[in-house]
Amino acid sequence: MAVLYVLMALFGALTLLNLLLTLGIIRRLRQRPATGSATYPGVLPSGSPVGDFAARDLRQQPLSRADLDGRTLVGFFSPGCDACSEQLPAFVAAARSAAFGPQRSWAVVTGDAESASQYLPSLEPVARVVLQNEDDSLLSAFSVQAFPSFFVVDATGRVVAGGVAVDDLPVAAAA
Structure with missing residues (x-):
């Protein structure tokens, strides 16, 4: 006992x-401390203006800040990045949605066509794809310092939402 x-x-x-x-x-x-909405180092916070840029997509069509004619989904990918590969299906699904579509979805991949080849078959049908070097204007305009990075940008060129995963964005409500 x-x-x-x-x-x-x-x-x-x-x-x-x-x-x-x-x-x-x-x-x-x-x-x-409470942070309110999620913020990530290396990702422009909501409300920030996107800088000016000039680029061409793979079809040699020009892209600039003026082409942000509605809510636009923008994703930044880097070849060899495991997190980028993991986020690719979610980005493709969001870009395929009625809220965005191919003209209002931009995929920016660092490097040349050969190094970006793992992403191109998935991205080309659903987004305007831009190949950029690490020092090019789109990366600077969005102040991208981390890969992957995703943004929803409004017609005025301001970030509506940004994050390191597509789930961080209000993509379902972006009609």
Whole structure:
């Protein structure tokens, strides 16, 4: 019988310790500053203006800030980037949606056609694809410092939303 009392006391002590540790974690989480909407280092925050740029898509059609004629989905990819490959299907699905379509979906891939070849078969049917070097104007205009990066931009050239995953964007409500 004495063993049972010892085991119950030990169980009670462990339960109390678990409760105290859980409360400590909750207290720490509450002390963290609230950020409101998600922001990511290297991604323009909502409301930021996109800089001026001039580029050509793979069909040699010009692209500039003036071509942002409605909500436009813009994705930045880099060859060899595992996260970019993981986000590719979500970007393709969003670009294929009625909210955007091929004219209001832009995919910017760093490098040349050979290095970007893993993305081109998926992107070309659903978006205007632009190949850029790391120092070209589209990357600078969007201040891209991380890959992948995704944006929804309005007709005035302001970022509606940005993130490192397509799920970070309000793509379903972008009609």
